[in-house]
Amino acid sequence: GIQPGDVIVTYDSKPVYNVGQLPPMVGNTVPGTHASVGILHHGVAETKNVLVTALPKSMDEQNSSTQPAAPAKTVKISRMDIHVQNLTPDIEKQLDVHHGVVVVGVSEGPAAEAGLMPGMIIQQINQQDVRNVxxxxxxxxxxxxxxxxxxxxxxxxxxxxxxxxxxKK
Known part of the structure; x- marks a missing residue:
């Protein structure tokens, strides 16, 4: 029930503030266990009940022979009170965007007041294109x-x- 573009905000009742937190949370879950996943689907909060399963053996072997992907670097933009990261090829393809940065965390402050939420992509600010963090x-x-x-x-x-x-300045 989780769709591309959905933003995961909780896993098993624990908040997920950035993409780097989720894999270890799922990895520490015993296969065969059900977990609740809080998502934002088109801006609407929903909870999904998922069954955590083990990675298929063939995929597991395939992954062990390749280099692990470097985790995306998250950067805090203090004046906006947000955390952002560069676009990944998957996000670019999925949303058909070619520049911008992904919002991965929003604290109380200017960005929250402007309505920014995790999962949004900042493409321009002050009429200037944004290509990276x-x-x-x-x-x-x-x-x-x-x-x-x-x-x-x-x-x-x-x-x-x-x-x-x-x-702030």
């Missing part, structure tokens, strides 16, 4: 405080403009 950090560092700033974000297949006001 370092570019976003550089742009945000130069933005004025206490002024409304337009930001183009993608949620699923829809793009919307939101306005963010940064208090």
């Amino acid at each position: 370092s570019e976003l950090a550089h742009i945000v560092a130069g933005l004025p405080k206490d002024q409304p700033i337009p930001m183009l974000v993608r949620q699923g297949k829809a793009s919307i403009y939101v306005v963010i006001t940064l208090a």
Whole structure:
């Protein structure tokens, strides 16, 4: 019942703040166990009951012979009170986007007030394209405080403009 684009926010009643937390949580679950998974599906909170199973032997052997993928680096953008990471090839293909950064965590502050949520993709801020996390950090560092700033974000297949006001400089 979990679809591409759904954002997992809890696993077995424990909060999931970033993508790096989930694999160990699932990996520490005994195969054959049911777990509740809290998701955001098109912005609507839902809970799914999933059966955790063991990785098929053929996949397990295949994975052990290849290099593990490097975990995506999560970066905090302090002035926005968010954590973001670069797009992965899977996200680019799934959503047909070619630039931006994925929001993986939102704290109380400017981003939350602007309506940003984990899973959204920031594509522009102050009419400047955002291609990666370092570019976003550089742009945000130069933005004025206490002024409304337009930001183009993608949620699923829809793009919307939101306005963010940064208090800190």
